[in-house]
Amino acid sequence: MLSGWSLIRLGTVLVYLFMFAPVAVVILLSFNSSQFGAFPMEGLSFRWFVELANNDAIVRAFKTSILLGILTSVISTTLGVMASLAMVRYEFPGKNLLNTALIAPILIPEVVLAVSLLLFLQFLSMPKNFLLLLLGHVIFTLPFVVLVVQARLVGIKKEYEEAALSLGAGPIQTFFAVTLPLLMPAVLAGMLFAFTISFDDITGTLFWKPPGVETVPTQIFAMLRISISPEINALGAVMIIITVVLPLSGAALARRLARRSAE
Amino acid sequence: MAQQANAVELHNTVKRFGEFTAVHSMSLNVTDGSFVTFVGPSGCGKTTTLRMIAGLENATAGDILIRGQRVNDIPIHKRNLGLVFQNYALFPHKTIFENVAFGLKYRNVDKQTIARRVREALQLVQLPHVEDRLPRQLSGGQQQRIALARAIVIQPDVLLLDEPLSALDANLREEMRVELKRIQRELGIATIFVTHDQAEALAMSDRVVVMSNGFIEQEGTPEEVYNEPASEFVANFLGISNLMSGSVEDASADTVKIAVEGGPHLLAHPREGRGKHKGDRARLAVRAEKVFLAEQHAADDDSVIIDGTIDAVDYQGQAARYFVTAGNLSWQAVNPIDRHPFHEGQAVKLRIRAQDVVLLDPARSGNGAEQAG
Ligand SMILES: Nc1ncnc2c1ncn2[C@@H]1O[C@H](COP(=O)(O)OP(=O)(O)O)[C@@H](O)[C@H]1O
């Protein structure tokens, strides 16, 4: 007999299956030796990963994505930390308005953001270039960094900084000796967030990328239009590792750091 | 130059937050090596004043001098001050050694000297073997000692302490009180100590500054502010006082006699009669500890004896607090207990000595309110 609880349990299992089965299938099939991506699998092989590594277009897309991701996360986190310090530690007129403006890109549909940035560029009659792509990604990831860093900064008592100042450290020395180390878990988390979001963004990227430049998601998108090659499975598997394993390990690291610096 | 230099001077210092005035035109001298306490109820402006001296708040008006130098425009990290907070504020990611050495790193001190001075500071606060630990591995009392070591190792011009003992439990607090006083004496460092605890203020200070609503109510030695409160506020804040209104009957050179409204005539100390004339209105205060209860008192020239009845008894072990009705007046008396306390309903005699009757300054008996208005 099925009680109410076991129905709920069954439902939960089905939902998870629905969510994760495709992911599992992609990863499994990426190791399939056959040309055709279908079950039953013929045999295990790293063939598609090797082909991936030999595909110039994909390797180029990877390099672009990683460069873009790293630049985005560094710029976004630097700006995010400075903005959070201003928001949490100082009082100035228009603070609430500015804070809302910083968070707004999360609330605005990505397509709208993408088009408006593009129109703005056209208004300035500038051609699309890598800088625009980078700018778009920074705008898009900044709110996540600001939210994470602000949340932690609120929890760091002002007294630590005041104590450092009273002991003779200047404001900048105080930031590097006291505030930044205490903020580190949030800074790392913010960087990882920014990198991951940038790495698998497609909507904005499609609008902003200059001709001839592809990131991994736009490359997959382009390849899918031609055929469903098993290479895509392998590429999918690599993407999953980068966008899931990286943040998870980052979160674990951040938690360990946080525990170490907790009072 | 005067013999005793001033470590800190405030000249008509004001602090406003928007419309709200947290500190009203405050003037004060803290002499070198002295221990000065700001005491007053929560929100009276103690912390704000301390933070202005530290450079954590800008004074809205007036001057602040440290060692004779005007510091209004000098940022905190160039003021050479030792600051201790209620919540210790030790850097949680640094070891005890790194915490104490922090200020020395910004003072061009070589490594060996840093190590030696950190060791000396830790010895002074009696925690010599904790250099390698992290703050969270120490108890609250130990952390506060480290915070003190960190503040004094830089040999500051002034030590500023904001309720440093309030987070500790009662036993530890008294131990630390003695300890802090010992260290301050040993170093001879000018210290400003903020507390809302009157017992702490009286026990530790060379001078007490009683504050209320952003005003200084009274400044003086602990004995002065305790025995000769200048205002009703001070009389009430430091211990329990019986407050009464009356008029001056006699203010000659050797006796001052006051007719208390609805009550007896009280004698006051001749010094209290200065500038008073027959018929003047008067507010007077008598401390609860100075109302002596007994079944019988021998009469003498310098005191007044009144009949009363015990209404209620608050037994406190070595002493008891009594609520006594005498005529139309209610009195509070705190007396040591000799074997058994008096019991409710018992008839007693109250003895009020002239030396214990204090006339309050009528202009100041409004708790700062008139001045604020
Ligand atoms: N940054 C601030 N902004 C506005 N009001 C403040 C600020 N800091 C303190 N105050 C107000 O000033 C008054 C005095 O505060 P404070 O000096 O902290 O009192 P205390 O230390 O004696 O308890 C309080 O009424 C408090 O609310």
Ligand SMILES: [Mg+2]
């Ligand atoms: Mg305070």
